[in-house]
Amino acid sequence: MGWIFVEKDANGGMRRELPIQAQKGQTFSITKTAGSWMPLPNDKNGAMTLGVLTFETWGAKLEARNEPLTINPGAHYEDDIADPSEAFVLQPSSKERSEVILLRNNDVIHSSRLPNAHIALVWKAPEVQVNSSETPNAEIPDSEDATAPDGPEQETEDDEDLDRTVVIASNDSRATPLLSAPRTEVIQETPTIDRINLDVPLGEAFSTAPTKMDEMRDAKEVAAEEAPDANVKEDSPVPSEPVTSRRRSPLVRIDNSSRKKRASPSDVDDEDEEDEIPAARPAKRRKAGDVAAVTADKTSAQATTRKPAAKGRKRLSDTPQESTPSRSQRGSQKGSQTSFQGDYEGPPPRVAFSLSSIKSTSNFVRFLKKNDGAFLEKVDDTCNVLCVKDDTPLVKTMKLLQSIALGIPIVTDQWLIDSSLAGRLLPLKPYMPSVPAQEKEWKFSLASVWSTPQNTLFEGYTILFTPALKATYADFKEVEQVCKAVGAKKVVCKRPTAKDVESAETILLAADEGDAEAVGGTCFSKDFLTMSILRGGAIDLESEEFQFVAKPGVAVGVGAGAGAKGAEAPKKKGRPKKT
Incomplete structure (x- = not known):
C-alpha cells in the first residue's frame, strides 16, 4: 500500500x-x-x-x-x-x-x-504475513546455505525505502534427523508517518531513569561476567522496546578500582598552588583537556595496583597553563585600544562633541547621563571633556581651539564607547588622540597643550579683524569667545586706522595681501591665531611665518574686489535723500 x-x-x-x-x-x-x-x-x-x-x-x-x-x-x-x-x-x-x-x-x-x-x-501501511497458508512458496528453507530465489521480485535497489516492509527470518541449524521446526519472526519496519503517530506515554518520554529493560540487560551482563565460558541459550524472544526507550545515553561502567572518590580539582589547587585561584568553568563548556585529565586519573588509579608511578612524572595541576580571557574581555579587547583599567577621576563629565560619530540620541549618551554626566552642544566654561572622532585627522574647529584654550581634555569617542562596555567611566588620558602626522606638519605637540589652559597666551593684546576676514568665518561670535579664552583684552572688527597700525598692543589680522582695509601696515593671516593656540607657550610677533604686508591693487582671495579699486568706499544702496 x-x-x-x-x-x-x-x-x-x-x-x-x-x-x-x-x-x-x-x-x-x-x-x-x-x-x-x-x-x-x-x-x-x-x-x-x-x-x-x-x-x-x-x-x-x-x-x-x-x-x-x-x-x-x-x-x-x-x-x-x-x-x-x-x-x-x-x-x-x-x-x-x-x-x-x-x-x-x-x-x-x-x-x-x-x-x-x-x-x-x-x-496506509502495508501488511505482510510470513509462513501463511496462502503463500507456501515463500517459506524459508531450513538449510544454512540456502539463498534467496532469483526472480523479478528480488530487491535490486541500494537506497533504503521506508515504504516497504522488511521480513527477517531466523532459523537454528539442527544436527539431528528430526524434522526442523523453524523459528521465524515477522518484523514490520515502521514508516515515518506511523512512527510519529505512536501513542507515547508522557511519563516515559525522554526519561533517563532505569526501566525494566535496563534491569534485564544489566542482569544478563553480570551473568556473562561471572560465567564467561558458559554457553547461554535463549529460547524466548526478547520483548520489543518502545520507540522512545531505544535511543538512550550510553551506559557507563566504572571498575571497582576506580570507584574510590577522587579528590576534587579545587583541593589539588589549594595544596599545590595557594596563591593562584583558577576561574571556575561551567560543566557544559568543559574542554577536551578536562575530559582527558579525568581519563588519565582513572588510568593512573588502575596502574597503582601493578607498579608505582614514575618519580619524575608531574601532575596536571603542576603544569603551567595559559589563562584564556573571558568572553567580555575578548569583546572589549577587539574594539578598544587599551584595557579597561582604572576609573575616571574628577567632577561629573560634561561632554561636548566635535565631528564625533556619537549622536545625542545614542545609547552611549544615555549611559553618560546615567553616570551623572551631561551632553553639551557647545564648549563653554562648564564643559570639561571634548570628544572627537577616532582614527581621523584633527580638524581645526572652534570647539577644538576653545578646548585647548580652556585646558579641557580632548579624547576620542572610543572613551565613551569603552566606558559603556565596561559599565563605568574610564580614565581620560589613555584616549588622547594620536596624530603624529599632523603634529609634524603643524609643528606642535598635542601632549604639551593637552589639559593645559592657554588663558594668558594673548594677554594684554587687542585683536583686530578686518571686515574681509570676518566674512570668512561662519559664526564670528565663536571666534570672539576663543580670543577671550586665550586672554585677549579686546576683540574688534573694523577698518584699521594709522593709530591701530602703529600700536604695539594691537594685532592686525587680515584676509590676504589684497585686503583693501589692511593697506599700509603689517598684518597676520588667520592661521596665526589657530597655530599659536595649538603650539601654546608664547606668541612670536617677530616670526615671518604668518606675516605679510597688504599691497594696494593686488587681487587675492576675498579682498580681490576691494583691492582693484583701492580705498574707494562702496556705494550705498537705496534712494538718495531729498534736498
Whole structure:
C-alpha cells in the first residue's frame, strides 16, 4: 500500500476512496471536473489544474496552480481534534514567487470553486504475513546455505525505502534427523508517518531513569561476567522496546578500582598552588583537556595496583597553563585600544562633541547621563571633556581651539564607547588622540597643550579683524569667545586706522595681501591665531611665518574686489535723500 486519496464532504464525512495510489517519485495534477475534482497522474485532459502533488519517501509536497488552495490539518493522533482555524491558504505560483507546502497524514485539501468536495491524503501501511497458508512458496528453507530465489521480485535497489516492509527470518541449524521446526519472526519496519503517530506515554518520554529493560540487560551482563565460558541459550524472544526507550545515553561502567572518590580539582589547587585561584568553568563548556585529565586519573588509579608511578612524572595541576580571557574581555579587547583599567577621576563629565560619530540620541549618551554626566552642544566654561572622532585627522574647529584654550581634555569617542562596555567611566588620558602626522606638519605637540589652559597666551593684546576676514568665518561670535579664552583684552572688527597700525598692543589680522582695509601696515593671516593656540607657550610677533604686508591693487582671495579699486568706499544702496 502507500498514499491513497479519500474524497470527503464539507463536514468531514467520508464519501469514497478514490482508486488511485501514489508511490515514491510520482506526480499528480489535481484537476477540476464537473462538480468535483480528481487527482490524475498527468495533466493530459486539458482540464483546469488546481495544484500539483509530488510524492517522495518522506511524504508529499503540494504546489498551487491558477488559484489558491486551502489545507486543513487532519487529526494525526487518536485523541487529536483538528482545529479549522489552523487552515493554511496556499497561494498559486507565479513568475515572481513560488510557494510549496509539505503535507502530512490526514491533511485535507479543498478549493473555493468546489466548496462541497474535499480530498484527504491518507497513508496506509502495508501488511505482510510470513509462513501463511496462502503463500507456501515463500517459506524459508531450513538449510544454512540456502539463498534467496532469483526472480523479478528480488530487491535490486541500494537506497533504503521506508515504504516497504522488511521480513527477517531466523532459523537454528539442527544436527539431528528430526524434522526442523523453524523459528521465524515477522518484523514490520515502521514508516515515518506511523512512527510519529505512536501513542507515547508522557511519563516515559525522554526519561533517563532505569526501566525494566535496563534491569534485564544489566542482569544478563553480570551473568556473562561471572560465567564467561558458559554457553547461554535463549529460547524466548526478547520483548520489543518502545520507540522512545531505544535511543538512550550510553551506559557507563566504572571498575571497582576506580570507584574510590577522587579528590576534587579545587583541593589539588589549594595544596599545590595557594596563591593562584583558577576561574571556575561551567560543566557544559568543559574542554577536551578536562575530559582527558579525568581519563588519565582513572588510568593512573588502575596502574597503582601493578607498579608505582614514575618519580619524575608531574601532575596536571603542576603544569603551567595559559589563562584564556573571558568572553567580555575578548569583546572589549577587539574594539578598544587599551584595557579597561582604572576609573575616571574628577567632577561629573560634561561632554561636548566635535565631528564625533556619537549622536545625542545614542545609547552611549544615555549611559553618560546615567553616570551623572551631561551632553553639551557647545564648549563653554562648564564643559570639561571634548570628544572627537577616532582614527581621523584633527580638524581645526572652534570647539577644538576653545578646548585647548580652556585646558579641557580632548579624547576620542572610543572613551565613551569603552566606558559603556565596561559599565563605568574610564580614565581620560589613555584616549588622547594620536596624530603624529599632523603634529609634524603643524609643528606642535598635542601632549604639551593637552589639559593645559592657554588663558594668558594673548594677554594684554587687542585683536583686530578686518571686515574681509570676518566674512570668512561662519559664526564670528565663536571666534570672539576663543580670543577671550586665550586672554585677549579686546576683540574688534573694523577698518584699521594709522593709530591701530602703529600700536604695539594691537594685532592686525587680515584676509590676504589684497585686503583693501589692511593697506599700509603689517598684518597676520588667520592661521596665526589657530597655530599659536595649538603650539601654546608664547606668541612670536617677530616670526615671518604668518606675516605679510597688504599691497594696494593686488587681487587675492576675498579682498580681490576691494583691492582693484583701492580705498574707494562702496556705494550705498537705496534712494538718495531729498534736498
